[in-house]
Amino acid sequence: MALSRRHFLKAAAGSGLLLAGGAQPGRAAGSAVPAPEAVGILYDATLCIGCNACMVSCKQYNTMPGGALEQEDGSLPYEHITPAQIYDAPVELSARTLNIIKAYKSGRGTNKDSQADGYSFIKQHCMHCLEPACVSVCPVAALQKAPDSGIVFYEAERCIGCRYCQVACPFGIPKFEWGKTAPRIRKCQLCRHRYAKGGYAACCEFCPTGASLFGPLAALRREAKNRLAATPGSAYDFPVRTVDSGVSQRRPVSRYIDQVYGLAEAGGTQYLLMAGVPFELLGLNPAISEQAYPQLTWDYIRKVPALVAVLIAAGVASHMITRQRAPEKAP
Amino acid sequence: MTKGHARQGTATIQGISRRDFMKFCTVMAVSMGLPEAMAPRIAAAVTAPKRPPVIWLSAQECTGCVETLLRATHPTLEHLLLDLISLEYSETLCVGAGHQAEEFRARSIAANAGNFILVVDGAIPVKDGGIYCKIAGRPVVDILLETAPQAAAVIAIGSCASWGGVPSAAPNPTGATPVHKILAGSGCVVINIPGCPPNPYNFLSTILYYLTFKRLPDLDDKLRPKFAYGRLIHENCERRPHFDAGRFAEEFGDPGHRQGYCLYKLGCKGPETYNNCPSILYGDVGSGSWPVGTGHPCFGCSEEGVGFTVPLHTPARPLHVTPPAMFPAAIPEEGAGATALAAGVAGLALGAGVVALGLSLGKQAEEEED
Numbered sequence: 001m002a003l004s005r006r007h008f009l010k011a012a013a014g015s016g017l018l019l020a021g022g023a024q025p026g027r028a029a030g031s032a033v034p035a036p037e038a039v040g041i042l043y044d045a046t047l048c049i050g051c052n053a054c055m056v057s058c059k060q061y062n063t064m065p066g067g068a069l070e071q072e073d074g075s076l077p078y079e080h081i082t083p084a085q086i087y088d089a090p091v092e093l094s095a096r097t098l099n100i101i102k103a104y105k106s107g108r109g110t111n112k113d114s115q116a117d118g119y120s121f122i123k124q125h126c127m128h129c130l131e132p133a134c135v136s137v138c139p140v141a142a143l144q145k146a147p148d149s150g151i152v153f154y155e156a157e158r159c160i161g162c163r164y165c166q167v168a169c170p171f172g173i174p175k176f177e178w179g180k181t182a183p184r185i186r187k188c189q190l191c192r193h194r195y196a197k198g199g200y201a202a203c204c205e206f207c208p209t210g211a212s213l214f215g216p217l218a219a220l221r222r223e224a225k226n227r228l229a230a231t232p233g234s235a236y237d238f239p240v241r242t243v244d245s246g247v248s249q250r251r252p253v254s255r256y257i258d259q260v261y262g263l264a265e266a267g268g269t270q271y272l273l274m275a276g277v278p279f280e281l282l283g284l285n286p287a288i289s290e291q292a293y294p295q296l297t298w299d300y301i302r303k304v305p306a307l308v309a310v311l312i313a314a315g316v317a318s319h320m321i322t323r324q325r326a327p328e329k330a331p
Numbered sequence: 332m333t334k335g336h337a338r339q340g341t342a343t344i345q346g347i348s349r350r351d352f353m354k355f356c357t358v359m360a361v362s363m364g365l366p367e368a369m370a371p372r373i374a375a376a377v378t379a380p381k382r383p384p385v386i387w388l389s390a391q392e393c394t395g396c397v398e399t400l401l402r403a404t405h406p407t408l409e410h411l412l413l414d415l416i417s418l419e420y421s422e423t424l425c426v427g428a429g430h431q432a433e434e435f436r437a438r439s440i441a442a443n444a445g446n447f448i449l450v451v452d453g454a455i456p457v458k459d460g461g462i463y464c465k466i467a468g469r470p471v472v473d474i475l476l477e478t479a480p481q482a483a484a485v486i487a488i489g490s491c492a493s494w495g496g497v498p499s500a501a502p503n504p505t506g507a508t509p510v511h512k513i514l515a516g517s518g519c520v521v522i523n524i525p526g527c528p529p530n531p532y533n534f535l536s537t538i539l540y541y542l543t544f545k546r547l548p549d550l551d552d553k554l555r556p557k558f559a560y561g562r563l564i565h566e567n568c569e570r571r572p573h574f575d576a577g578r579f580a581e582e583f584g585d586p587g588h589r590q591g592y593c594l595y596k597l598g599c600k601g602p603e604t605y606n607n608c609p610s611i612l613y614g615d616v617g618s619g620s621w622p623v624g625t626g627h628p629c630f631g632c633s634e635e636g637v638g639f640t641v642p643l644h645t646p647a648r649p650l651h652v653t654p655p656a657m658f659p660a661a662i663p664e665e666g667a668g669a670t671a672l673a674a675g676v677a678g679l680a681l682g683a684g685v686v687a688l689g690l691s692l693g694k695q696a697e698e699e700e701d
Contacts, residue, residue, distance in 0.1 A: 051575070054577070057577070089657065102660060103660065112651075206579075208579065
C-alpha cells in the first residue's frame with residue numbers, strides 16, 4: 001500500500017476532525033434542557049385503576065409495522081407460548097413486554113395511594129431521558145435520541161448486539177432477545193411510528209382515566225406542578241388521553257407525595273411520574289441521582305476521538321518506518 | 332285455623348306441593364345468605380296463622396317498585412299477597428278505593444299498631460308544606476309522620492324513598508326527601524332497599540328475614556341490608572375478567588362491545604355502586620338478564636350521588652380498586668433462594684433421620700434375634 005507522507009497527514013487530520021465534530025461539549029450536572037418540541041408521558045398513580053388497558057394496547061399497537069415490538073412473522077409476542085397454550089402474564093419488563101403495571105401493597109392493602117395498609121399501582125417503561133445513557137454508550141448509534149421529539153429510539157439495522165445499553169441504563173429498560181438467532185434490543189419508543197403519523201402513545205390513548213397522559217413535555221411539567229399545588233380533596237379537571245385533548249374528568253385531587261419523578265432524576269426524563277406513595281416503594285431505584293448519566297463518563301469518553309486519532313497516527317507511522325527499513329535488509 | 336290447616340291451605344290455593352314450598356324456602360334462605368337448615372324456620376314463619384300486616388304508602392313514585400314486585404316468581408304475587416303477608420293497604424293493589432280504602436287503612440293501623448311493616452315507595456316532598464304529593468287530600472309527609480311511629484319497621488323501597496332518586500335530582504323543585512331523613516330522630520327503624528327498580532328479592536328477603544328472626548338484617552351505614560348491598564357490582568360482574576385484562580368496549584357496537592368486553596369506558600358505574608345485580612339477576616329469565624349482561628353500562632341507579640346525578644356515559648370513579656394478586660410486585664420479594672436452601676437442608680435432615688431410625692431398628696432386630 002503506497003501512502004505518501006502528505007496523504008497520511010491529510011487522512012489523520014481529516015479523521016480527527018470527523019471524530020471531534022460528532023462530540024459535544026460537557027454540561028453541568030442536572031441541567032439537561034429538553035428540546036422545545038419534546039413530548040412525553042405523565043403517569044399519575046392516583047388516577048390509575050389497574051385495568052391494564054395500557055399494557056394491552058402497547059402490545060397490540062407496537063406489534064404493527066414500524067412498532068417497537070414488530071415481529072418478523074407479525075405475531076403478537078405473548079410472554080408464554082408453548083404448543084399447549086398461549087398466554088400473557090408478564091411479571092417484569094422483557095423483550096416481549098415494553099410497558100408493565102405493577103403494584104405496591106402493604107399490610108391489609110385497602111387504602112389506595114397510601115403507604116400504611118395501602119396500595120398503589122406503578123407503570124414502568126422507558127423514561128426517555130433528556131441525556132440517555134444508552135445513547136451515549138452505543139458505539140454504532142443504534143440507539144439515538146430524536147432531536148425534535150426527544151424520543152429515544154432504536155435502529156435494528158445498526159445494532160451489533162453488544163448490549164452496552166443494557167449495562168448503562170440506570171432504569172434497566174433495554175431488553176435483549178436472548179432466544180432469537182437475530183436478536184434485537186426492545187424498549188418503549190413512545191409509539192414513534194404512531195407519532196410520525198400524527199398519533200400518540202397507545203398507552204395514553206387507551207387509558208380510561210387519564211392516568212397515562214401524553215403531551216408536550218413543557219405542558220406536562222406544568223400540569224404536574226398544578227396537580228401538586230392543588231389542595232387534596234378539591235375538584236380538579238384531569239385531562240384524558242393528551243394534555244391538550246380538551247376532554248377531562250373532574251375528580252377530587254389525591255394527596256401526592258411532594259415530588260414529580262423525572263423532573264431532575266437522571267438529569268431529567270420525558271416520562272414523569274406522580275404518586276401518593278414514595279417512589280422507592282414503587283420500585284424506582286433511590287440510588288438514581290440527579291446527575292445526567294452520560295456526564296459521569298464524559299471526561300473520559302470525550303478523549304476517545306483524540307485517542308483513536310493518535311492510535312491511527314502511531315500505527316501508520318510505525319508501518320511506514322518499518323516499511324522504509326525493509327528494503328535495506330533485502331539482498 | 333291451625334298451623335296444619337294453613338299449610339294445607341297453601342297447597343290448595345297455590346296448587347303447589349310441600350316439596351315445591353320447601354324448595355322456595357330454601358332458595359329464600361340462600362338468597363339471604365343463611366344456611367339451608369334455616370328453610371324449616373322460614374317455612375314455619377310464612378305459614379304462621381297470623382300473616383304480618385303490611386301497609387304500603389306511595390309518595391312521589393312511578394310504581395316501578397310495585398311493578399317489579401309483581402314480576403317476582405318466587406314467591407309469585409298471589410303467594411306473597413295471599414299466604415306470606417297481609418297487604419292491608421296499597422294504592423296500586425287495593426280492592427277498595429277512595430274513602431273505603433282510607434278507612435280500612437286507619438282501622439288496620441289502629442288494630443296492628445306496633446306490629447305492621449310500613450313500606451314506602453317514592454320520595455317525600457317537603458317544600459311548601461308537602462303539597463306536591465297528596466293522598467286523600469293530605470300531604471303524604473303528614474301521613475308518613477303519623478303512620479311510621481306505629482310501625483314495627485319502615486322499609487323504604489326504591490331509590491326515591493331511599494335517598495331521593497329521580498324526584499330529588501337538581502334542582503329538586505318539590506324538595507323531595509328520602510324517608511330516613513323525614514323520620515330521623517323519631518326513633519323509627521328504617522331499612523333502605525335502593526334501586527330503580529330494586530330487585531324484588533332484596534325486598535322479599537328482608538321481609539322474610541324479619542318474619543323468621545323477628546329482627547332486622549345487618550345494615551350498612553346507608554341503612555341497606557348487607558346481604559344485598561355489601562359488595563360493589565364491579566366485584567361480582569361477569570365482565571370483570573375483561574376489566575382485569577385491559578379489554579374494553581371503546582364504543583357501542585365496536586368489536587370489543589360485540590365480544591362482551593368490559594363496559595367501563597362506556598360509563599359503567601359498577602365500580603362505585605353497591606348492589607347484587609350480577610349475582611341474582613332480574614326477571615328470572617336466565618343468565619345475562621341485567622343491564623351489563625345485555626351490553627349496557629350500569630347506571631348506578633341504586634347509589635346516591637351516582638344514579639340520576641352523574642351523566643350516564645361518564646366514566647365511574649372506582650371505589651376500592653383492590654389490586655388483584657396477578658399484579659407483579661413493584662419490588663419483587665427476595666429470598667426464594669434461601670427458602671430453597673432451607674427446604675434442601677430440611678430434606679437432608681429428614682433423610683438422615685430416616686437412615687438413623689432404620690439403622691437403630693435394624694440393630695434392635697439383631698439384638699432381639701440374638
